[in-house]
Amino acid sequence: MGCSRSKEIQGGCGEVTGMESIYTALSNRPVRDGIRRTRENLSKNVKENLKKYPFLKKYARELRDVKLKVINDLDFWIDRSIKKLEENGARVFYARDSESARRIVAEIVGSGKTVVKAKSVVSEEIGLRDHLEDMGNEVWETDLGELIVQVNNEKPMHMIVPALHLSEDEVIRILERVGIKGKNAEECTDKVRLFLREKFLKADFGISGCNAFSAESGSIFLIENEGNIRLSTSVPEKYIAIVGVEKIVPDDEHAIKSIMVQSAYFGTFPPSYINVIRNRQPGELCVVFLDNGRKSTDEILKEQLLCVRCGRCHLECPIFQLTGNVWGGETYGGPMGMGWSAITSGISSIENEVFLSCLCGKCRIVCPMEINIPRIILHLRKLAVRQTAK
Amino acid sequence: MDLNHLRNEIEEKRKMVREDMDRYIDIFVRSLKASSSEVEVTTDPEVVEKYRRDIQEDGGNSIVTFADSASVSPAILFFTGLEQEISTAMADHHISVILAEDIMPDVISAYRLALLKSIERGHGVIFGSSSASKTADIEGKLVWGAHGPKRFRVVVVR
Amino acid sequence: MFRPGKLIELLESNMARTGNPLGLKRSLLSEWLRGLPDLKGRDDTILFTGLMYQLTPYIELSTKYLQKIENSSLEKLFYFYVKLSKYVNPYRFLTLRGSDMERYSESLRRIFLILKKSGIDFTYREDLDGYSGILLYDLGDDSAFSSHAQEISDLLENADVKKIITVDPHTTYALKVLYPEYSGLKVEVASYLEILADVIDKGRMENLNEVVIHDSCYYARYLDIIEHPRKILENMGYRVVEPENSREMTSCCGGPIESISPVFSREIAESRIEELSSAGKKAVTMCPICMGNFERCGFSTHDISDLIFGGMNGSEPSQE
Ligand code: SF4
Numbered sequence: 001m002g003c004s005r006s007k008e009i010q011g012g013c014g015e016v017t018g019m020e021s022i023y024t025a026l027s028n029r030p031v032r033d034g035i036r037r038t039r040e041n042l043s044k045n046v047k048e049n050l051k052k053y054p055f056l057k058k059y060a061r062e063l064r065d066v067k068l069k070v071i072n073d074l075d076f077w078i079d080r081s082i083k084k085l086e087e088n089g090a091r092v093f094y095a096r097d098s099e100s101a102r103r104i105v106a107e108i109v110g111s112g113k114t115v116v117k118a119k120s121v122v123s124e125e126i127g128l129r130d131h132l133e134d135m136g137n138e139v140w141e142t143d144l145g146e147l148i149v150q151v152n153n154e155k156p157m158h159m160i161v162p163a164l165h166l167s168e169d170e171v172i173r174i175l176e177r178v179g180i181k182g183k184n185a186e187e188c189t190d191k192v193r194l195f196l197r198e199k200f201l202k203a204d205f206g207i208s209g210c211n212a213f214s215a216e217s218g219s220i221f222l223i224e225n226e227g228n229i230r231l232s233t234s235v236p237e238k239y240i241a242i243v244g245v246e247k248i249v250p251d252d253e254h255a256i257k258s259i260m261v262q263s264a265y266f267g268t269f270p271p272s273y274i275n276v277i278r279n280r281q282p283g284e285l286c287v288v289f290l291d292n293g294r295k296s297t298d299e300i301l302k303e304q305l306l307c308v309r310c311g312r313c314h315l316e317c318p319i320f321q322l323t324g325n326v327w328g329g330e331t332y333g334g335p336m337g338m339g340w341s342a343i344t345s346g347i348s349s350i351e352n353e354v355f356l357s358c359l360c361g362k363c364r365i366v367c368p369m370e371i372n373i374p375r376i377i378l379h380l381r382k383l384a385v386r387q388t389a390k
Numbered sequence: 391m392d393l394n395h396l397r398n399e400i401e402e403k404r405k406m407v408r409e410d411m412d413r414y415i416d417i418f419v420r421s422l423k424a425s426s427s428e429v430e431v432t433t434d435p436e437v438v439e440k441y442r443r444d445i446q447e448d449g450g451n452s453i454v455t456f457a458d459s460a461s462v463s464p465a466i467l468f469f470t471g472l473e474q475e476i477s478t479a480m481a482d483h484h485i486s487v488i489l490a491e492d493i494m495p496d497v498i499s500a501y502r503l504a505l506l507k508s509i510e511r512g513h514g515v516i517f518g519s520s521s522a523s524k525t526a527d528i529e530g531k532l533v534w535g536a537h538g539p540k541r542f543r544v545v546v547v548r
Numbered sequence: 549m550f551r552p553g554k555l556i557e558l559l560e561s562n563m564a565r566t567g568n569p570l571g572l573k574r575s576l577l578s579e580w581l582r583g584l585p586d587l588k589g590r591d592d593t594i595l596f597t598g599l600m601y602q603l604t605p606y607i608e609l610s611t612k613y614l615q616k617i618e619n620s621s622l623e624k625l626f627y628f629y630v631k632l633s634k635y636v637n638p639y640r641f642l643t644l645r646g647s648d649m650e651r652y653s654e655s656l657r658r659i660f661l662i663l664k665k666s667g668i669d670f671t672y673r674e675d676l677d678g679y680s681g682i683l684l685y686d687l688g689d690d691s692a693f694s695s696h697a698q699e700i701s702d703l704l705e706n707a708d709v710k711k712i713i714t715v716d717p718h719t720t721y722a723l724k725v726l727y728p729e730y731s732g733l734k735v736e737v738a739s740y741l742e743i744l745a746d747v748i749d750k751g752r753m754e755n756l757n758e759v760v761i762h763d764s765c766y767y768a769r770y771l772d773i774i775e776h777p778r779k780i781l782e783n784m785g786y787r788v789v790e791p792e793n794s795r796e797m798t799s800c801c802g803g804p805i806e807s808i809s810p811v812f813s814r815e816i817a818e819s820r821i822e823e824l825s826s827a828g829k830k831a832v833t834m835c836p837i838c839m840g841n842f843e844r845c846g847f848s849t850h851d852i853s854d855l856i857f858g859g860m861n862g863s864e865p866s867q868e
Contacts, residue, residue, distance in 0.1 A: 034529075037529075037530050041526075041530060042531065053463075055496075065548060074526075142529070142537070144525050144527040144528070144536055145499070145525075145527035145528075147402065148527070148528075162527070163507065163527055163528070163529065166528075166529075167529055168528055168531070170491040170527045171528050171529070185528035185529060185531040186532055186533050187532075188528060189525060189533040189535070189536055190535070191537065192536075193537055196537065197480075197537075216391070217391065217505075219516075224535045225523065225524050225525060225526070225536070225537070226523055226525050226538065227479055227523035227536060227537035227538025228535035228536070228537040230475060230479040230481075230517065230537075230538060231476075231479050231537055233420075234475045234476045234479060234515070235474055235476055235479075252501065252502075253498055256497060256498050256501050257498075260497060269463075269464065270425070270464035270466050270520040271520065272425075272519065272520055272521045272522070272523060272524055272538075273517065273519055273520075273523075273538065274466065274468075274517060274518035274519075275475075275512065275517050276501075276515060276517065276518075277515050278428075278508075278514045278516075279514035279515075280472065280514060280515075281466075281472075281514055282472075283472075312443075330435070338515065355440065359482065383524075
């Protein structure tokens with residue numbers, strides 16, 4: 001039995017490097033406290049939402065089947081979506097990887113422009129903000145939490161609650177750097193509102209991601225609570241949406257179901273605002289579909305594409321609870337971040353991180369899409385081990 | 391999209407609500423209150439004019455709009471049109487009038503009714519609101535009026 | 549965080565030498581048999597310990613050492629030790645207190661006795677018992693796991709075993725779910741808790757005590773063994789208290805990553821300990837890894853077998 005391998009195995013694959021940051025995160029109490037606070041608030045809401053609106057569970061199950069169908073036939077659905085958008089008069093682009101996505105958006109925007117951004121994980125994935133800034137544009141994150149993180153020059157600590165690790169006092173000090181002076185959360189929020197109003201009004205471009213895309217009508221569906229997405233997608237004359245191809249669902253009905261499920265499982269339901277954009281007349285609508293590894297996943301990893309990005313698995317994960325988004329790849333952290341990082345940046349981006357999971361399986365239980373995340377993590381371990389054994 | 395089919399479907403739902411209007415309105419009102427919105431039910435069609443006058447006198451940044459549809463629970467009001475979207479997003483106080491007959495039994499049919507109207511009017515955007523704008527991004531503290539309206543008031547006209 | 553590849557190397561080399569992941573002498577793993585009555589019964593039904601109870605005190609012992617060097621330059625010591633493990637038994641250098649070992653032995657003995665007392669007919673054969681290989685599987689070392697699974701499956705099938713009784717969640721998962729897939733094992737596998745839930749009747753004792761239940765991740769989420777321990781405990785007269793996060797929402801004890809990162813494992817244990825201890829004074833576990841990791845972090849729990857045994861004999865288990 002056993003030791004058939006003659007070559008010495010080094011690390012998961014190679015040395016365990018880049019893992020120092022998780023120890024730094026571990027000693028950073030506010031991360032933990034912030035996650036705990038967020039979890040306590042939201043978990044309670046999720047439970048109540050599901051009890052009050054029993055149809056949500058039905059939606060989630062149905063959505064899983066429908067999304068699976070789309071993911072198994074992505075080319076067909078991408079094609080159909082592009083045709084519909086062109087019919088509606090939109091400019092449509094297709095980006096194979098993050099570099100080409102950056103290039104496409106940069107070409108549309110040019111330089112010397114003002115850009116307002118809705119919080120979008122997919123734009124983090126392609127490193128869009130930095131790129132547009134490097135091209136000489138003024139780029140503003142307009143989600144309050146994301147703006148704080150932008151000004152503080154750090155990575156969002158959670159997909160949906162980016163600044164959960166910062167205290168009110170810290171936020172006050174951070175915002176002062178861009179001249180926003182408030183004495184507490186309420187004042188800061190109000191000052192940010194005024195500060196960004198001016199940016200919205202002078203912006204040449206609005207950019208957002210997409211929570212769900214309907215191939216039937218060619219519409220982009222977005223949900224939010226603050227109202228910044230509504231402003232970003234409507235006020236500037238030109239609007240660019242970046243759509244991960246896995247966001248496509250066949251019709252408007254399932255797009256609505258998808259955003260309902262996403263917000264309910266995150267913990268704010270109903271969302272304050274729903275925005276559905278079919279065309280932008282007057283003005284211009286540009287849609288960039290992004291592949292970046294999504295179309296070439298293996299059978300096990302593919303399940304991660306069902307994800308509606310509700311952020312539930314993060315908050316319930318024992319490792320994420322200690323480290324926040326530090327445990328993961330460049331963009332995607334936490335349980336879903338293992339699969340997502342592997343899909344979008346390759347397995348080497350999380351070859352050590354995958355070994356830190358307990359495989360305790362809570363993520364699978366809480367996931368509305370019933371994604372078998374521990375199976376994905378285990379699969380990535382196997383790939384990492386096999387890679388080194390070669 | 392088969393518009394006639396859509397119209398028939400909506401008629402069916404309308405009938406369903408009409409037969410049990412009191413109960414539907416009651417649930418609708420409670421759902422809105424749960425999202426901290428202000429609600430008022432009236433049979434006076436003049437009420438809209440009254441609000442318009444109030445706003446003009448008030449001079450503040452308020453807006454009165456007609457919703458195109460609404461779902462009963464969770465209560466979400468749908469509207470169409472880019473111009474209207476911008477002006478409601480910019481307002482401090484959004485007063486929204488909904489005719490009882492446009493209240494639909496679920497979110498999907500409410501969306502469909504708005505979709506139908508948007509197609510008929512040639513509007514490219516549909517938007518829904520269920521409360522005032524809010525955020526909890528700073529230490530989990532709930533603050534109203536992040537980027538959008540600080541107050542959201544719904545007037546149901548029977 | 550220790551290099552997963554190094555851990556795998558260590559496991560593989562220990563298993564090649566001794567069949568168990570720590571490279572322990574077989575005699576140490578048979579300690580628990582001391583004083584047990586006749587081990588023979590119906591020979592197509594066997595008790596399979598999977599060695600987890602026996603290994604746990606040694607795992608905890610090494611974790612205590614590893615914890616001290618994690619994330620420091622001393623981590624190298626461990627890699628040196630991995631090299632050494634091919635030639636010598638590392639536990640020559642580590643000594644375990646007899647009492648630490650005894651707790652786990654005692655639990656196993658009690659499981660044996662409870663089953664016998666409940667009228668379950670089975671045999672225990674040392675030569676048919678072994679480690680399941682689950683750690684190899686967890687670390688993604690599929691090829692080593694699969695050849696080990698094959699070896700154990702052949703052993704069991706050649707002995708004409710028809711039914712296997714397991715005692716811990718990890719071994720249960722390996723034999724019940726993974727072996728059929730990896731090595732085509734066709735033998736019926738059941739955890740002793742599943743078996744007892746069917747045979748222990750109501751009302752042996754009243755008002756024994758309140759116990760806070762800590763579900764094991766594997767039982768609750770991978771094997772759907774949630775009601776069984778509750779039914780047993782309640783029928784024994786215990787009042788089962790649900791902590792925050794229980795049943796399929798149970799929180800991890802941190803044990804599964806104690807070899808990759810003792811530090812993280814400990815933090816996770818501590819937050820679970822907080823949940824358990826705020827629900828009541830006495831907590832019950834049903835997995836030696838959970839019990840061991842909690843113990844390492846200064847929190848004593850009762851193995852469920854000890855409570856059942858105590859209930860059967862009309863006494864509370866001693867509060868050590
Ligand atoms: S994996 Fe599941 S729980 Fe996690 S973010 Fe995606 S949908 Fe939500």
